[in-house]
Structures are given as C-alpha cells and as structure tokens.
Amino acid sequence: xxxxxxxxxxxxxxxxxxxxxxxxxxxxxxxxxxxxxxxxxxxxxxxxxxxxxxxxxxxxxxxxxxxxxxxxxxxxxxxxxxxxxxxxxxxxxxxxxxxxxxxxxxxxxxxxxxxxxxxxxxxxxxxxxxxxxxxxxxxxxxxxxxxxxxxxxxxxxxxxxxxxxxxxxxxxxxxxxxxxxxxxxxxxxxxxxxxxxxxxxxxxxxxxxxxxxxxxxxxxxxxxxxxxxxxxxxxxxxxxxxxxxxxxxxxxxxxxxxxxxxxxxxxxxxxxxxxxxxxxxxxxxxxxxxxxxxxxxxxxxxxxxxxxxxxxxxxxxxxxxxxxxxxxxxxxxxxxxxxxxxxxxxxxxxxxxxxxxxxxxxxxxxxxxxxxxxxxxxxxxxxxxxxxxxxxxxxxxxxxxxxxxxxxxxxxxxxxxxxxxxxxxx
Amino acid sequence: xxxxxxxxxxxxxxxxxxxxxxxxxxxxxxxxxxxxxxxxxxxxxxxxxxxxxxxxxxxxxxxxxxxxxxxxxxxxxxxxxxxxxxxxxxxxxxxxxxxxxxxxxxxxxxxxxxxxxxxxxxxxxxxxxxxxxxxxxxxxxxxxxxxxxxxxxxxxxxxxxxxxxxxxxxxxxxxxxxxxxxxxxxxxxxxxxxxxxxxxxxxxxxxxxxxxxxxxxxxxxxxxxxxxxxxxxxxxxxxxxxxxxxxxxxxxxxxxxxxxxxxxxxxxxxxxxxxxxxxxxxxxxxxxxxxxxxxxxxxxxxxxxxxxxxxxxxxxxxxxxxxxxxxxxxxxxxxxxxxxxxxxxxxxxxxxx
Numbered sequence: 001x002x003x004x005x006x007x008x009x010x011x012x013x014x015x016x017x018x019x020x021x022x023x024x025x026x027x028x029x030x031x032x033x034x035x036x037x038x039x040x041x042x043x044x045x046x047x048x049x050x051x052x053x054x055x056x057x058x059x060x061x062x063x064x065x066x067x068x069x070x071x072x073x074x075x076x077x078x079x080x081x082x083x084x085x086x087x088x089x090x091x092x093x094x095x096x097x098x099x100x101x102x103x104x105x106x107x108x109x110x111x112x113x114x115x116x117x118x119x120x121x122x123x124x125x126x127x128x129x130x131x132x133x134x135x136x137x138x139x140x141x142x143x144x145x146x147x148x149x150x151x152x153x154x155x156x157x158x159x160x161x162x163x164x165x166x167x168x169x170x171x172x173x174x175x176x177x178x179x180x181x182x183x184x185x186x187x188x189x190x191x192x193x194x195x196x197x198x199x200x201x202x203x204x205x206x207x208x209x210x211x212x213x214x215x216x217x218x219x220x221x222x223x224x225x226x227x228x229x230x231x232x233x234x235x236x237x238x239x240x241x242x243x244x245x246x247x248x249x250x251x252x253x254x255x256x257x258x259x260x261x262x263x264x265x266x267x268x269x270x271x272x273x274x275x276x277x278x279x280x281x282x283x284x285x286x287x288x289x290x291x292x293x294x295x296x297x298x299x300x301x302x303x304x305x306x307x308x309x310x311x312x313x314x315x316x317x318x319x320x321x322x323x324x325x326x327x328x329x330x331x332x333x334x335x336x337x338x339x340x341x342x343x344x345x346x347x348x349x350x351x352x353x354x355x356x357x358x359x360x361x362x363x364x365x366x367x368x369x370x371x372x373x374x375x376x377x378x379x380x381x382x383x384x385x386x387x388x389x390x391x392x393x394x395x396x397x398x399x400x401x402x403x404x405x406x407x408x409x410x411x412x413x414x415x416x417x418x419x420x421x422x423x424x425x426x
Numbered sequence: 427x428x429x430x431x432x433x434x435x436x437x438x439x440x441x442x443x444x445x446x447x448x449x450x451x452x453x454x455x456x457x458x459x460x461x462x463x464x465x466x467x468x469x470x471x472x473x474x475x476x477x478x479x480x481x482x483x484x485x486x487x488x489x490x491x492x493x494x495x496x497x498x499x500x501x502x503x504x505x506x507x508x509x510x511x512x513x514x515x516x517x518x519x520x521x522x523x524x525x526x527x528x529x530x531x532x533x534x535x536x537x538x539x540x541x542x543x544x545x546x547x548x549x550x551x552x553x554x555x556x557x558x559x560x561x562x563x564x565x566x567x568x569x570x571x572x573x574x575x576x577x578x579x580x581x582x583x584x585x586x587x588x589x590x591x592x593x594x595x596x597x598x599x600x601x602x603x604x605x606x607x608x609x610x611x612x613x614x615x616x617x618x619x620x621x622x623x624x625x626x627x628x629x630x631x632x633x634x635x636x637x638x639x640x641x642x643x644x645x646x647x648x649x650x651x652x653x654x655x656x657x658x659x660x661x662x663x664x665x666x667x668x669x670x671x672x673x674x675x676x677x678x679x680x681x682x683x684x685x686x687x688x689x690x691x692x693x694x695x696x697x698x699x700x701x702x703x704x705x706x707x708x709x710x711x712x713x714x715x716x717x718x719x720x721x722x723x724x725x726x727x728x729x730x731x732x733x734x735x736x737x738x739x740x741x742x743x744x745x746x747x748x749x750x751x752x753x754x755x756x757x758x759x760x761x762x763x764x765x766x767x768x769x770x771x772x773x774x775x776x777x778x779x
Binding site for chain 1: 444445463464465487488489491507508533534552576594621622623624625626628650651652653654681699700701702703705725726728742743744747748749750751752753760761762763
C-alpha cells in the first residue's frame with residue numbers, strides 16, 4: 001500500500017503535528033507545512049498531479065463501463081483493451097490500447113446528484129461535515145506538498161473562459177492557496193513587463209509595492225494580507241516562464257497528437273506546466289451535462305478525451321514522468337442508465353467510473369463492477385473519500401495521520417471513516 | 427373520422443415498454459414496425475392497435491436506428507448502430523430474413539433509404555461512408571466516402587442515377603452512381619454548431635419531394651447540454667442544392683425535427699423533440715408560414731408514419747422521462763422509459779382552415 005515514494009516519503013501525524021504547532025505559532029492559520037519537517041516533506045517529495053475534470057459528468061456507459069446490447073446500453077459497441085477480458089466503449093480506441101497503464105474504478109457510488117453541491121463535494125473529497133469548508137484537491141495538494149523548487153504556482157487551473165486567482169478553492173487554508181486560473185489556456189493578462197521599464201525601474205517599483213503591502217498588512221489577518229503579495233509573486237514567477245504559453249514554439253505534430261481542440265491543447269499545456277514544475281494542474285472540460293442528445297454529444301466529446309489523455313500518457317511514459325505524476329480523470333458523477341425523451345442521460349451518482357494512472361498507482365487495474373444493466377454497483381462501492389486517501393497515499397502522504405490545521409483545530413485531510421484502497425496502490 | 431374542422435383526432439394510444447427509435451408502416455398497412463433501443467424490431471397491427479406486438483424480430487444489435495419498407499411490398503429494410511443491415515419479408519405475422527450484411531458499416535448506421543423503384547437501398551454511417559446496396563440480394567453496389575465525416579442522412583434521387591448524403595456539419599453532398607467523388611457539395615448554414623469541444627446539430631433527414639426538390643430536416647442548434655435547437659425544414663432545388671424555402675417549426679425549446687414523412691395531398695408530417703416535455707406532431711404544406719395542425723399533448727416525439735388512408739401514428743416518450751438519480755417502482759425495480767404510440771385520424775388542411 002505504499003505510494004510511489006515508498007515509506008521514506010510518508011510522513012507521520014506526529015511529524016506533521018509538530019510542524020503544524022510551530023507553524024501556527026510562527027504566525028498564520030493554515031501554515032501547517034512551514035516547519036522544518038514540512039520543508040523536508042516538500043523538498044523530498046517531487047510528486048505532481050494532473051486532474052482532468054470533465055465537468056457535468058461523462059457517461060460511464062459511453063466510456064469506461066460499457067454495457068453493449070443491454071436495455072440501457074446505448075448505441076455503441078465495446079472494444080477489447082490491452083487488458084485481457086476488459087472492454088471499454090468504442091469511442092475510446094486509443095485509451096483501450098493503454099488500459100494496462102491505467103487503473104479504473106467502475107464502482108464509484110457517491111451521494112449528490114446535483115452539480116452545484118456535487119462538484120465541490122467531489123473536489124473536496126467529501127470529508128465528514130465539521131462545519132468548515134475544505135480545500136479542493138488542488139489547493140490541498142499544493143498546500144500539503146508546497147511549491148516545487150521551480151517556485152512556480154503550486155496550483156494552476158487550465159480552463160475555458162475567464163481566468164484569474166480563484167481563492168474559493170482554498171477553503172479554510174486561506175486565500176493564498178487558491179487556484180491560479182489560466183482562462184482559455186492563456187497567461188494572465190499584462191504578464192509581460194513593458195519594454196520601456198528597465199530592470200532598475202522595475203526594482204524600484206517592486207520596493208514601492210512592498211512598502212504599500214506592509215502598510216496594507218498592518219492590522220490585518222496574515223491570511224488576507226499574504227494572499228495579495230502571494231498572487232503578485234506568482235505572477236512574477238510566471239513572467240519568467242512566459243514561453244510556456246507560446247505554443248508556436250512547439251512542433252505541429254506534437255499539437256496534433258493532443259488534438260487541435262480545447263481539451264487537447266489544454267492538456268498539452270498542462271504537461272508543459274508540470275514539466276516546468278507546477279505541483280498540481282487541473283484541466284477542466286465543460287459541457288458534459290448531456291441531458292439532451294447524449295449519444296451524439298459523446299460521439300464528438302469522448303474521442304477528444306481519448307486523444308488528449310492517450311497523448312499525455314505516452315509523453316509521460318517517454319519522459320520517465322509516470323513515476324512522479326499522478327493523473328486522474330473524473331467528474332462529479334456519471335449519467336443515468338435510463339435514456340430520457342431528449343435522448344439524453346441525466347445525473348447518476350449511484351454507479352459511475354473514474355480513471356487514474358502514474359505515480360503510486362498500480363497500473364492495469366479495473367476495480368469493482370456494476371450490474372449487467374448498469375443500474376447499480378455489484379461489488380464493494382467506493383466513495384470519493386476513499387479515493388482521496390488513495391491519491392494522497394500515492395503521493396507519499398500518510399492520509400490517515402496527516403492533518404490540516406484550521407486555526408487551532410486539527411482536521412483530517414480525507415474522510416476519517418475511510419482509508420486508501422490497497423488494490424489501486426502500487 | 428376527423429373532427430368538424432378537419433383536424434386529426436387522437437385515437438388509440440398504446441405503449442411500447444421498450445423505447446423506439448423509428449416507426450414505419452408497411453405498404454399493405456398490416457404492419458406498424460418500430461426499431462427499439464435494445465436490438466429488436468417490434469411490429470403491431472395498426473388496424474387493431476394493442477400494446478402487445480404481433481411480431482418481434484431479433485437478430486440486430488445495439489439500437490435498430492432506421493427502418494424503411496419497399497415501396498410496394500411488405501419487405502422491411504433495417505439497420506442498427508453496430509453496423510448491421512438486413513432485409514425481412516413480413517407475411518402472416520412472421521419475418522423471413524431475406525439477407526443481411528453483418529458489417530455493412532463500421533458501427534452506427536445513421537440512415538437508410540430505399541429508391542422509389544425498390545431496387546436500391548442506400549445507407550450512411552458514422553464511419554463516413556455512403557453505400558448503395560442491391561435491394562434484392564444485399565450486394566454492395568457502390569461505396570462512397572463522404573470526406574471522412576459522419577453521415578447522418580441519405581436519399582436516392584427518384585429520376586436519375588444520383589443520390590445525396592448529409593452530415594453532422596450540415597454539408598450536403600450530391601453523388602452520381604459510379605463516381606468516386608461527390609459531384610457537388612453545399613453547407614447549410616445554421617445546422618451545425620461547435621461549442622465547448624462539441625459538434626452538434628447536423629442534417630437529420632433527406633427526402634426527395636420530386637425530381638426537382640430535395641427536402642432536408644433537422645435543427646439549428648443553439649447550445650450544448652440540453653436539446654436547445656430550432657426545428658427546421660429546408661426545401662432545396664435539385665441539382666443546384668440552393669435553398670428555396672425554409673420553415674421553422676417552433677422555438678428553440680422544440681429541438682430537432684426527429685422524423686419527417688409525406689402526407690396525402692402534397693403535405694408533410696413531422697415530429698419534433700427538444701427539451702423535456704417539449705415536442706409536437708405537425709402537419710403542413712410547403713409554403714405554409716405555420717403548420718395547420720399542431721398536437722402538443724405528446725412529448726418528445728421521435729417518429730411519425732402515415733397509413734395509406736391518411737391515418738398516422740406518432741411515437742413519443744412517456745411523461746417525466748427525465749430525472750436525476752434512480753427511479754424505482756414499489757418493488758425496488760429500476761424503471762426505464764417507454765414509447766407511447768398514438769394513432770390519429772386523417773386530417774384535411776382545406777377543411778381545417
């Protein structure tokens with residue numbers, strides 16, 4: 001049940017509590033990992049995460065858990081994979097060939113059938129309700145593992161639409177642990193320093209800004225005052241890496257492999273961000289809430305996931321990065337077996353699937369099963385809390401002992417009634 | 427049978443406990459056949475419409491997406507989403523398999539049509555191919571590649587060696603028998619939308635009204651996720667493929683024209699399905715600004731077929747077919763959706779007006 005880093009990379013509750021106490025005393029809520037032990041954790045841990053989030057809910061029946069030829073199976077065939085006896089939807093021919101590198105859970109069973117409440121529940125790991133707002137997976141991981149030596153933003157969210165700094169993802173950790181959102185895969189606006197500003201002038205501006213910051217911080221909670229300068233520092237770091245966003249420097253064939261579509265190009269950018277040292281990247285694809293025209297929608301959407309994720313897996317393998325990058329592909333739920341009058345499928349948390357690969361994950365695993373018609377789980381059911389334990393463990397974090405600090409309140413990092421799923425761990 | 431105003435009346439309604447993709451009536455009027463979401467063909471007697479089918483045909487896979495009859499005989503041509511094409515002789519409530527092509531296409535056959543003389547069957551598939559088949563024995567006559575794009579609709583020209591296909595992107599292609607390349611192509615504006623990494627829309631059906639007129643139907647999509655589209659029918663000149671006239675059958679809640687067929691006296695019958703609870707049955711003529719008959723009591727209508735005497739049957743969806751989470755009966759069984767089959771009396775535009 002060890003993560004990819006082995007036991008030497010796991011950290012006990014005592015170590016973390018020790019660092020937490022000192023960190024808190026040193027001034028700051030949510031400063032758990034600012035002590036020596038935490039530094040050690042962060043320095044020793046080179047693990048990174050890519051979360052591909054299919055917002056709205058991809059149909060498990062048109063992807064990981066097909067039920068061809070059954071009442072609710074839909075129009076598509078299933079195809080064999082590189083794992084003997086395992087089939088996936090015909091819409092995923094490339095991933096079918098790479099199933100031996102993936103771990104798929106087909107027996108996810110969660111509680112919430114609504115987007116507005118379900119998305120944050122899943123992205124927070126749905127811990128026991130203690131009246132506090134937990135951080136999203138990205139914010140939590142960025143906090144627990146900190147930035148990599150690159151000092152690039154630890155948590156970057158590549159998404160369609162607008163960008164910005166999304167502090168709400170941080171929950172009780174405080175706004176500085178929010179997501180730097182790259183809207184449309186573009187860097188924040190005005191990232192480049194105007195050519196008319198010399199190094200000397202820039203340094204003067206920097207000092208002036210720090211003085212303003214100090215004045216602003218006086219009398220304010222550190223969480224609040226730190227966030228502003230933190231975001232500025234992130235922007236400064238990004239300015240030094242602005243070439244990351246210049247896709248014109250990439251060979252056309254590389255862009256083609258990921259697909260000249262939003263998900264493809266954003267996944268390619270995510271790989272480049274991870275290679276440059278971002279700790280956690282979330283790529284979001286919108287539009288999966290297919291209440292209408294589900295099958296035509298999946299016919300054009302799933303092949304784009306197939307293409308982008310397959311290219312990513314190949315690149316991570318070719319670059320030797322599978323050992324340290326955890327890849328997760330999921331949504332807030334799946335879609336109903338029954339087909340509605342709009343030829344759509346509705347929300348279905350009762351029996352759905354997700355996939356993962358890379359760091360600390362045992363490849364070639366298909367865990368759990370659903371009934372022959374897909375209408376319920378037919379094996380041990382897994383909640384998202386168990387998956388968060390599993391992923392933290394895979395990242396070298398002892399999920400059952402490590403705790404967050406919310407002020408003076410210690411909080412488990414994942415649901416305290418659950419534990420890692422051993423079958424999924426390398 | 428129709429009411430005093432000449433508008434059709436809703437008569438018998440029965441329910442298929444399996445959802446249907448499409449329904450068609452045989453030339454003899456003895457068989458109302460529907461392709462199901464679970465690989466069957468179910469046949470009813472429209473003259474004595476009861477829930478229990480008089481015939482169930484198995485052998486297909488996936489969805490039985492499209493059905494058409496021979497113009498004069500009770501020979502049924504059927505295709506499915508796994509690529510199978512078959513011909514069946516229906517007689518005395520029995521089905522005899524005349525021929526089948528297990529892999530007529532690689533995967534989903536989207537559309538099927540039969541030439542007016544009954545000699546040729548044409549199919550279009552998700553694999554981007556348009557294929558002509560000998561209707562008598564199922565032999566492949568021609569394989570045309572529609573630019574690698576997903577073919578949604580096909581039709582055979584009634585007076586020449588030409589045929590036509592249309593795709594997800596709203597592109598019409600005119601073909602000539604024996605030619606590898608299409609003769610011409612036209613994109614119909616508004617029938618395709620790319621949004622949030624998804625292509626949606628497409629021309630859903632093609633029918634030749636006569637040798638000079640091609641009718642195409644579908645919708646003008648407005649957004650992904652829910653079925654938000656304006657149902658539309660275009661009349662195009664042949665062979666120029668220029669749009670001569672268009673009729674929009676409702677607002678964007680009404681979705682797509684799911685099925686279109688001829689109605690007596692040069693009229694047309696269509697059904698639409700869009701947002702939950704939306705969708706109508708309509709009768710109209712070319713030139714109408716508004717259908718002269720709209721039936722709104724059925725929801726999410728997926729198919730319509732007309733008997734020789736003007737009676738017609740619409741296939742819809744049970745109410746409350748949408749819903750998140752599990753829907754179960756008192757015994758805890760998971761509940762699927764169904765297809766109500768509604769028989770209508772004939773109508774007359776002249777008397778209705």
